[in-house]
Amino acid sequence: MSWAGLAPGNNQSAGKKKSAKITRAGAYIKPMLVQAAHAAVKCTGQPYCKVKYENIARRRGKKRAIIAIA
Template identity: 55%
Template sequence: MESRKAELEKLILALAAPYQQELDIILTAPSFKNIFSAITVISEIGINMEAFPSAKHLCSWARLTPTNNKSTGKKKSVRVSKAGCYIKPLLVQCATAVVKSEKHHKIHNHYLHIKKRRGHKKAIIAIARMLLTALYSMLKKKEPYNAELYKKSDAFPAKREITVEQAILLAQLQGYKIKPAI
């Protein structure tokens, strides 16, 4: 049995050899220490992130986003759908490992904040969604995980300026009708 397992692992590693650069990138992410976890991610979502217009689309495809079942002001259900028999359980397992880890304090604090309001299961799904978003960004930019870069990407620049035409266009895109000044 052990020899068959070793043969199978050798075959999987041989098939994954062309994707070594992407595998190395994924292995830098929090809780991705096993090469087979990285291979599972590559086999599920691929290496071409152009298939997904944004990280939100990828999270939706992996069924890590809550449903929006609302009718006449009544909120019926916000549960996460049951799909993704390979990628979703793997990400939940990685999220659980990252939360228990001592290395990633920001992720652990984010988990505790959500857990206090929404409960353990929803908090783990939120962390799994964070990991998938990070993986999307890492594979799209072809760069390893760096928590500092993700912190900086969330912050707005200190000086933000736009022209009057850009402000008008932005207001129109949000649904405002612009009246000419008299």
């Protein structure tokens, strides 16, 4: 996930979190994984991804939720 640019950063010092944004790497593979995540969320046969997406989206927002699923 780090190579694809979907892993959050881990910048900590003295127990304080500084930044947790995803990186800008993976210009070609990241959009494909996000598109696959959108398809998985819309799938009705296996509701696991849809339920997980809805739970995260309710708390964190839709964009962060789709990155978490990807």
